[in-house]
Amino acid sequence: MDVADRGLTSPEVDFSAWYNELVLRAGLVDRAPVKGTMVIRPYGYRIWELLQDELDRRIKETGHQNAYFPLLIPQSHLHREAEHVAGFSPELAVVTHAGGSELAEPLVVRPTSETVVGEMMAKWVSSYRDLPLLLNQWANVVRWEMRPRMLLRTSEFLWQEGHTAHADAESAMRETRLALDIYTDIARDFAAIPVIPGEKTPGERFAGARRTFTIEAMMRDRRALQAGTSHYMGENFARAFDIRYTTESGELGHAHTTSWGMSTRMLGGMIMAHGDEKGLVLPPKLAPYQVVIIPIGRGTRFDELVSVAGALLERLRAVGIRARVDERSHRSPGYKFHEWELRGVPLRLELGPRDLAEGSATLVRRLGKGKESLRLAALPEVLPGLLAEFQESLLVRATEFRDSHTRPVSDWSAFQEAVASGWAAALHCGDTGCAERIKAATAATPRCIPLDAPAESGDCIYCGQHADFGKRVLFARAY
Amino acid sequence: MDVADRGLTSPEVDFSAWYNELVLRAGLVDRAPVKGTMVIRPYGYRIWELLQDELDRRIKETGHQNAYFPLLIPQSHLHREAEHVAGFSPELAVVTHAGGSELAEPLVVRPTSETVVGEMMAKWVSSYRDLPLLLNQWANVVRWEMRPRMLLRTSEFLWQEGHTAHADAESAMRETRLALDIYTDIARDFAAIPVIPGEKTPGERFAGARRTFTIEAMMRDRRALQAGTSHYMGENFARAFDIRYTTESGELGHAHTTSWGMSTRMLGGMIMAHGDEKGLVLPPKLAPYQVVIIPIGRGTRFDELVSVAGALLERLRAVGIRARVDERSHRSPGYKFHEWELRGVPLRLELGPRDLAEGSATLVRRLGKGKESLRLAALPEVLPGLLAEFQESLLVRATEFRDSHTRPVSDWSAFQEAVASGWAAALHCGDTGCAERIKAATAATPRCIPLDAPAESGDCIYCGQHADFGKRVLFARAY
Ligand SMILES: [Zn+2]
Numbered sequence: 001m002d003v004a005d006r007g008l009t010s011p012e013v014d015f016s017a018w019y020n021e022l023v024l025r026a027g028l029v030d031r032a033p034v035k036g037t038m039v040i041r042p043y044g045y046r047i048w049e050l051l052q053d054e055l056d057r058r059i060k061e062t063g064h065q066n067a068y069f070p071l072l073i074p075q076s077h078l079h080r081e082a083e084h085v086a087g088f089s090p091e092l093a094v095v096t097h098a099g100g101s102e103l104a105e106p107l108v109v110r111p112t113s114e115t116v117v118g119e120m121m122a123k124w125v126s127s128y129r130d131l132p133l134l135l136n137q138w139a140n141v142v143r144w145e146m147r148p149r150m151l152l153r154t155s156e157f158l159w160q161e162g163h164t165a166h167a168d169a170e171s172a173m174r175e176t177r178l179a180l181d182i183y184t185d186i187a188r189d190f191a192a193i194p195v196i197p198g199e200k201t202p203g204e205r206f207a208g209a210r211r212t213f214t215i216e217a218m219m220r221d222r223r224a225l226q227a228g229t230s231h232y233m234g235e236n237f238a239r240a241f242d243i244r245y246t247t248e249s250g251e252l253g254h255a256h257t258t259s260w261g262m263s264t265r266m267l268g269g270m271i272m273a274h275g276d277e278k279g280l281v282l283p284p285k286l287a288p289y290q291v292v293i294i295p296i297g298r299g300t301r302f303d304e305l306v307s308v309a310g311a312l313l314e315r316l317r318a319v320g321i322r323a324r325v326d327e328r329s330h331r332s333p334g335y336k337f338h339e340w341e342l343r344g345v346p347l348r349l350e351l352g353p354r355d356l357a358e359g360s361a362t363l364v365r366r367l368g369k370g371k372e373s374l375r376l377a378a379l380p381e382v383l384p385g386l387l388a389e390f391q392e393s394l395l396v397r398a399t400e401f402r403d404s405h406t407r408p409v410s411d412w413s414a415f416q417e418a419v420a421s422g423w424a425a426a427l428h429c430g431d432t433g434c435a436e437r438i439k440a441a442t443a444a445t446p447r448c449i450p451l452d453a454p455a456e457s458g459d460c461i462y463c464g465q466h467a468d469f470g471k472r473v474l475f476a477r478a479y
Numbered sequence: 480m481d482v483a484d485r486g487l488t489s490p491e492v493d494f495s496a497w498y499n500e501l502v503l504r505a506g507l508v509d510r511a512p513v514k515g516t517m518v519i520r521p522y523g524y525r526i527w528e529l530l531q532d533e534l535d536r537r538i539k540e541t542g543h544q545n546a547y548f549p550l551l552i553p554q555s556h557l558h559r560e561a562e563h564v565a566g567f568s569p570e571l572a573v574v575t576h577a578g579g580s581e582l583a584e585p586l587v588v589r590p591t592s593e594t595v596v597g598e599m600m601a602k603w604v605s606s607y608r609d610l611p612l613l614l615n616q617w618a619n620v621v622r623w624e625m626r627p628r629m630l631l632r633t634s635e636f637l638w639q640e641g642h643t644a645h646a647d648a649e650s651a652m653r654e655t656r657l658a659l660d661i662y663t664d665i666a667r668d669f670a671a672i673p674v675i676p677g678e679k680t681p682g683e684r685f686a687g688a689r690r691t692f693t694i695e696a697m698m699r700d701r702r703a704l705q706a707g708t709s710h711y712m713g714e715n716f717a718r719a720f721d722i723r724y725t726t727e728s729g730e731l732g733h734a735h736t737t738s739w740g741m742s743t744r745m746l747g748g749m750i751m752a753h754g755d756e757k758g759l760v761l762p763p764k765l766a767p768y769q770v771v772i773i774p775i776g777r778g779t780r781f782d783e784l785v786s787v788a789g790a791l792l793e794r795l796r797a798v799g800i801r802a803r804v805d806e807r808s809h810r811s812p813g814y815k816f817h818e819w820e821l822r823g824v825p826l827r828l829e830l831g832p833r834d835l836a837e838g839s840a841t842l843v844r845r846l847g848k849g850k851e852s853l854r855l856a857a858l859p860e861v862l863p864g865l866l867a868e869f870q871e872s873l874l875v876r877a878t879e880f881r882d883s884h885t886r887p888v889s890d891w892s893a894f895q896e897a898v899a900s901g902w903a904a905a906l907h908c909g910d911t912g913c914a915e916r917i918k919a920a921t922a923a924t925p926r927c928i929p930l931d932a933p934a935e936s937g938d939c940i941y942c943g944q945h946a947d948f949g950k951r952v953l954f955a956r957a958y
């Protein structure tokens with residue numbers, strides 16, 4: 001990695017180039033042989049694991065069980081739910097040969113698993129006692145991308161997909177909202193991203209869903225990123241796959257199903273929500289290394305400092321801090337400072353001969369200005385608080401950034417201005433054609449109808465027809 | 480699940496039928512729509528997660544980092560290592576269409592990841608400072624199976640695959656053996672399977688490897704199961720993918736690589752190593768539920784017992800025991816006993832009105848005879864010891880079983896007898912043709928050359944030529 005060799009493109013100059021350079025140079029991902037696919041390198045994968053740990057804990061805590069459904073799905077199964085197949089057909093990768101011969105029926109590499117899960121649920125559900133059936137899987141999925149983007153849109157990505165079946169609409173809707181709450185909390189409390197939870201307008205729904213909910217995050221280029229979705233399917237999939245059950249009173253009913261997913265795309269969101277001209281800025285809760293210790297000196301003095309740093313490392317680990325010593329002797333301190341800034345480590349501790357003589361270390365925050373001397377002995381006690389402060393400051397900064405770039409607008413020219421530099425909250429008729437014309441004119445799309453927006457009525461910002469949702473819709477250019 | 484409705488085929492009568500029925504009826508797996516693939520249901524997946532947790536911990540502890548490599552590999556990449564492609568070609572699933580059109584080059588669904596990892600390592604390794612490069616991934620792989628068997632041979636399975644690159648043969652061989660040690664320990668200490676670690680004979684090597692090591696486990700039908708493998712590739716893949724580095728003295732050298740994997744097949748091994756005519760017998764360390772509590776009573780009495788059981792559950796969880804209360808009111812105690820025996824829960828606690836009056840619970844061990852009354856108050860203190868005892872007893876039983884069915888043999892008729900009912904340890908010439916003739920005559924194959932076998936020389940058990948390995952080779956019929 002030649003991270004310190006040349007500067008990173010400034011995100012102010014070219015956000016897209018900045019992102020593309022950064023994900024590679026920070027060692028998060030690499031280009032894989034097949035166009036549109038990626039390798040997630042250890043540094044990036046560790047962030048994913050930390051996110052996974054927390055998400056998996058929340059998913060289990062709320063009564064879901066993990067399972068694993070197969071990668072390959074008969075093409076005909078996808079066709080059972082008409083909207084679903086229409087939505088996914090253009091993105092499918094298809095296996096036509098296996099075991100040395102052509103298959104009688106082509107197999108689709110799962111783009112998502114509603115169909116195969118539906119098929120199995122129909123086998124497993126027969127009585128009201130079998131409901132709710134609360135499942136989740138961690139898996140890879142393939143959706144062929146013509147314009148791939150590392151972590152944001154790749155032909156293969158990793159995610160969790162929750163799939164549940166319920167006796168009635170109320171229970172299924174509660175579940176849909178529960179998953180959305182989990183995503184909202186994880187984004188806020190771990191990724192330090194103050195997402196807006198809301199419902200998608202009809203034109204933006206998941207293929208086959210009755211209602212789709214989303215969390216929308218603002219990136220530092222002020223575009224929106226959909227960072228997690230939760231779908232209420234109604235009886236659509238239950239009818240397509242025959243998921244029926246006997247009620248307590250002996251009647252036969254269709255189950256109501258849901259599905260919800262969060263993916264490695266979230267890593268792209270974290271990069272774009274917090275990163276700056278120096279590189280990544282990682283929230284401590286998801287940082288592979290929360291603290292990097294850099295011994296500064298030469299020769300035997302260096303070895304001595306490395307050994308002091310090693311002892312400090314053990315003490316920090318003992319209090320649950322993820323720390324690392326950069327003990328490379330062939331790299332200069334300056335090179336290391338740049339590299340760990342690029343890689344977004346929240347706190348840096350410099351340990352030079354003078355620090356050592358004073359029994360202290362020099363602290364540099366990834367986002368702060370200036371340096372600060374801290375007593376070595378006090379570090380295990382002091383650092384957890386500083387990390388919590390750093391985590392909180394990221395959320396505050398991102399919230400202020402989002403709020404200062406979100407405007408309620410009531411006329412078309414204010415709308416155009418707002419979405420050119422941020423998000424607009426506007427009344428909308430709900431018509432898909434109208435939304436398409438807004439997109440053609442401004443590149444902005446309806447992101448969601450925020451759950452907590454106050455009731456408001458009036459006319460559509462674009463066409464002037466009566467607004468449909470009883471509250472404002474968020475519009476933005478989006479990833 | 481109609482687990483108690485009809486008996487399970489006896490493993491003594493038809494081991495294969497017993498296995499096939501058991502994996503379905505215990506709720507471990509289910510048949511998926513595509514022939515040869517499976518769904519891993521929550522009960523089976525939980526066992527896999529418990530195994531994963533431990534294996535992942537050991538892998539990280541020894542300096543490896545997790546990463547993720549893509550599912551799809553250009554067909555031409557597989558061809559770069561001649562033995563490798565020859566070995567895997569018959570099992571490949573091939574994607575020929577994606578995104579609505581035919582691909583210029585077909586893509587292979589990874590059967591294993593040496594080729595794509597090799598490709599990336601060539602990019603990442605340039606100096607001796609980049610070595611060793613110690614990577615691991617958790618992934619699904621596809622190998623088309625003509626004669627599939629749940630968990631043992633399915634067209635898709637889950638595994639971890641370690642991939643490492645080293646500066647020299649010594650370091651790579653140490654790594655190969657380290658991975659084998661991890662597998663040996665995990666099998667023994669968690670799955671309670673006393674595996675035999677050893678080296679594969681040339682005819683049984685991994686496609687493209689210079690040396691292959693394996694752990695071999697004895698199932699209760701006395702067949703062998705390869706439960707994990709570790710390969711030393713020499714410079715084969717480094718030459719095929721150009722993984723070169725500059726040594727400290729400035730020369731250019733090829734790296735030496737290794738790979739090693741353990742899969743969901745291990746679950747099949749656990750089932751067949753410990754199960755009996757009543758069903759699964761799970762080692763406590765990998766059991767989703769180590770203790771099941773069954774309240775026995777009717778009406779309000781039942782509700783009262785359920786509530787006592789719930790309080791007990793919390794106290795058991797507080798000491799780290801995975802316990803569950805079976806509070807279904809529409810199932811009889813007898814049904815529940817059968818079901819949890821079928822599902823292999825190590826300890827059952829029955830809680831009836833008389834137990835309650837005495838402040839006790841009735842303990843039944845999955846493998847023990849008779850019942851035992853234990854004071855409720857003492858359970859959190861007593862059960863961990865009983866679980867450890869159960870875990871240990873499984874290992875002892877499996878070790879005795881293995882040893883009593885393994886015979887050193889020195890003549891052909893004793894060999895034939897030994898492999899008809901167990902394992903044979905015999906001298907072998909090492910010739911692949913000779914091994915094939917032995918297989919044709921007895922269905923037995925060379926499983927491994929055990930690492931700890933004493934030195935011994937003499938003539939081949941079959942052809943009488945000079946024996947090649949300096950020690951006895953284990954032969955067995957195998958899965
Ligand atoms: Zn309109």
Ligand SMILES: [Zn+2]
Binds near residue numbers: 907909940941943
């Ligand atoms: Zn021979």
